[in-house]
Amino acid sequence: MSTPNRDDIRKKIEQELASGAKSGDKQKRRPQRSQKRQRPDSKPYINKKLQRNPQGIRPGKRPPMGIMTTTLWEYPSQHYDSSNSTMQGSKDYIGATPSWVIYQLLKRYTKENDIVIDPMCGSGTTIDVCKDLNRKPIAFDLNPQRPDIKKNDSRKLPLEDDSVDFAFIDPPYSTHVDYSDDDRCIGKLDAGQQPEHDDEIMGHDYYEAMDSVLAELYRVLKPGKHLGLYVSDSWKKKKGGQPGEGTFMPIGFELFAMMSQAFTPVDIICVVRHNTKLQRGNWHKAAEEENFFLRGFNYLLIMRK
Ligand SMILES: C[S@@+](CC[C@H](N)C(=O)[O-])C[C@H]1O[C@@H](n2cnc3c(N)ncnc32)[C@H](O)[C@@H]1O
Numbered sequence: 001m002s003t004p005n006r007d008d009i010r011k012k013i014e015q016e017l018a019s020g021a022k023s024g025d026k027q028k029r030r031p032q033r034s035q036k037r038q039r040p041d042s043k044p045y046i047n048k049k050l051q052r053n054p055q056g057i058r059p060g061k062r063p064p065m066g067i068m069t070t071t072l073w074e075y076p077s078q079h080y081d082s083s084n085s086t087m088q089g090s091k092d093y094i095g096a097t098p099s100w101v102i103y104q105l106l107k108r109y110t111k112e113n114d115i116v117i118d119p120m121c122g123s124g125t126t127i128d129v130c131k132d133l134n135r136k137p138i139a140f141d142l143n144p145q146r147p148d149i150k151k152n153d154s155r156k157l158p159l160e161d162d163s164v165d166f167a168f169i170d171p172p173y174s175t176h177v178d179y180s181d182d183d184r185c186i187g188k189l190d191a192g193q194q195p196e197h198d199d200e201i202m203g204h205d206y207y208e209a210m211d212s213v214l215a216e217l218y219r220v221l222k223p224g225k226h227l228g229l230y231v232s233d234s235w236k237k238k239k240g241g242q243p244g245e246g247t248f249m250p251i252g253f254e255l256f257a258m259m260s261q262a263f264t265p266v267d268i269i270c271v272v273r274h275n276t277k278l279q280r281g282n283w284h285k286a287a288e289e290e291n292f293f294l295r296g297f298n299y300l301l302i303m304r305k
Contacts, residue, residue, distance in 0.1 A: 059086035068104055073300070074272040075100045082132040089125025093145060095177050096122060097170040097230055101271055101300060102129040105168060109226040109302075110135055114165035117220065119154035119213065122179075126168050138164065143180035153184045155212040159220045167217045170230040171210060173251055174203070186210065191254075192236050192247040203249060211258055218262050221305045227263065229301045230271070231255055235292055244291035252299035263303035271298045 057063070057076050065080045079087045080100045088099035102125060110116060112134040118126035121139035124146050130137035138159070140152035152158065154169075172179065172187030179187045191203035201207065217227055234249040256268070273296055287294050 065100060065103055067107055071267060071269050072272070073101065073104065073269055076274065078274070084132065085128065088128035088132070090123035090145065093123035095170070095172070095179070097125045098271070099125045099129050101230060102126050102168055103133070105228040105302070106130070106133050106135055106166065109228075110166045115163070116166045116168065117157070117159070117164045117217070118168050119152070119157060119217065120169055120171055121149045122170075124149055142182045142185055155209065155216065157216045157220055161219050162222045164220050165222060165225050167221055167227040169213070169217065169227070171213065173232045174206060174234045174249055176234065186213070191234060191249040191251050203254075207254060207258065210255060214259055215262070218305060223305055225305055226266065227259075227303045227305070229255060229259070229303070230298055231301070232295050232298045237290065237292065243289065246292060252301065256301050259301065259303050263305055266302040266304050269300035269302065271300050273297055
């Protein structure tokens with residue numbers, strides 16, 4: 001098998017990274033063993049243990065989970081050690097949410113036995129955090145990964161008005177992850193799509209779909225209760241463009257503005273990303289040479305009905 005050259009690496013980076021794809025995608029795209037042995041000297045050394053866990057902290061020995069008190073959140077692992085598990089959701093699911101982010105929200109905005117909905121629950125991270133904290137999860141996804149998640153398009157929720165105590169959602173951030181073949185997947189809608197009419201914004205279809213999802217969450221939340229939305233901005237290089245030429249998609253700002261029309265904004269948290277890709281020297285080199293930024297943080301937008 002031949003060693004990937006600089007152009008191959010750069011092309012892959014442009015497709016995958018500038019976007020904000022999340023931690024789980026490392027699992028699928030890890031090169032084969034034979035490829036790894038062929039690492040040319042010019043590539044930076046990668047410590048495999050640190051790749052798995054940035055600060056080398058093993059399950060069962062992670063820092064205790066306290067309540068974070070500033071608007072800048074960081075934790076050295078995707079998961080935290082609870083009394084009954086060392087993993088919540090699945091590290092193998094592309095785009096799985098860091099479970100400790102959900103833990104922080106549930107500790108602040110819910111109490112025991114509260115009903116928590118996650119309409120895009122993926123690998124079930126929210127369910128596992130709810131179990132750890134004695135909350136009652138209701139979980140949906142178009143591509144459910146386990147039996148306790150019901151298949152459902154989140155633009156229409158099979159729930160009564162004013163019936164849940166908290167909502168968490170980590171939606172697709174444009175088209176960077178291929179979640180499923182289902183045409184209704186919002187991850188198939190490009191947040192950088194150019195407008196077709198004068199009165200349309202860029203990414204019209206993506207935002208229209210998200211508007212429907214957020215309207216449903218508003219409907220099912222009890223008055224005075226909270227919603228947490230975890231999202232990243234995105235950037236896509238122009239095909240054949242010069243360094244720096246591309247489309248910036250301010251998804252966090254757009255969704256914040258959209259939600260503010262109905263909800264009351266509570267706060268914006270900046271969550272530091274510990275994506276293993278951010279530790280790879282070649283991605284940083286490309287970001288410099290191609291004049292784009294790697295996504296270093298996600299927004300956590302907190303709203304109240
Ligand atoms: C970022 S992932 C969520 C990850 C999840 N929080 C976890 O920790 O595993 C986004 C999810 O949105 C789901 N999704 C996309 N469009 C959807 C739709 N219209 N209705 C329901 N789920 C959808 C995808 O299948 C994917 O699982």
